[in-house]
Amino acid sequence: MKAVLVLFPGTNRETDMADALRRAGADVVTAWHRDRELPAADLVVLPGGFSHGDYLRCGAMAARAPVMAAIVESAGRGVPVLGVCNGFQILIEAGLLPGALLRNAGLRFVCRTVRLRLERRCRLSGHLEAGDIIRVPVAHGDGNYFADRNLAARLEDEDRVVFRYVPNGRGTGNPNGSTGDIAGILNRAGNVLGMMPHPEDATGPRQQSRDALPFFQGIVDSLS
């Protein structure tokens, strides 16, 4: 199984993402934002970072890069696409996922471990089961997922909320004020997943948890 990581100027989590995917047994190749074609791959991943310095809006410039047409085309063919953190912001700016990501409600950049509950199984939930709670880090300043009332209702009706923040001892556990404690959502077709937390940083040694290893192993297994 081969995964392609799409890199933009300012992407900085690609090494962690490649490590996590390789730990799960994937072959990893990369594509650059100026590429007009993607190498043949079973999974497209947009890792985190600060593409184009987060200028204008997070992900806004990257979403208009030449490579995006190929990503949109792959997604349309049903190729699974995973966007993490800035990758999630880019997928939203590109229109592959609905809603918007706003400045964190507390205005601060948050960098800490959160607890996430898998709300439903999907093509990109790996070996996790609905109801499983995993500890995964977040590191973002603009992760406040915004959906107006209509969109929020639609996401719930269509069962497209994949990950939700759950309490971590005190408070709601929601680090950024997102609508409905949403941490990750799926497109309608079920093959594009965007999430703010960093599962790749909960898979190996010297990381605070390995809770997300089954997530990557399951994704890799299902595509191998």
Place this chain on the structure above:
Amino acid sequence: MKARVHVTLKDGVLDPQGKAIHRALETLGFAGVRDARQGKVIDLELDGADESDARQQVDRMCRQLLANTVIEDYTIEFV
């Protein structure tokens, strides 16, 4: 020709930066500020002299890049 684009958050979209500005104004003793919202200004220098063509072009720029119409409104003025 110069165009100025104002991008503002739609009503109902939380603006934590505007809230922080509002609180700071109150801290400074400015009473009677009911709300503060923060936006962006983008100035464009354009070729051509026809304002209606330019307006159409800048409108396309706004919809494709300068504003995220899910959460933002924009206005265009020529200066």
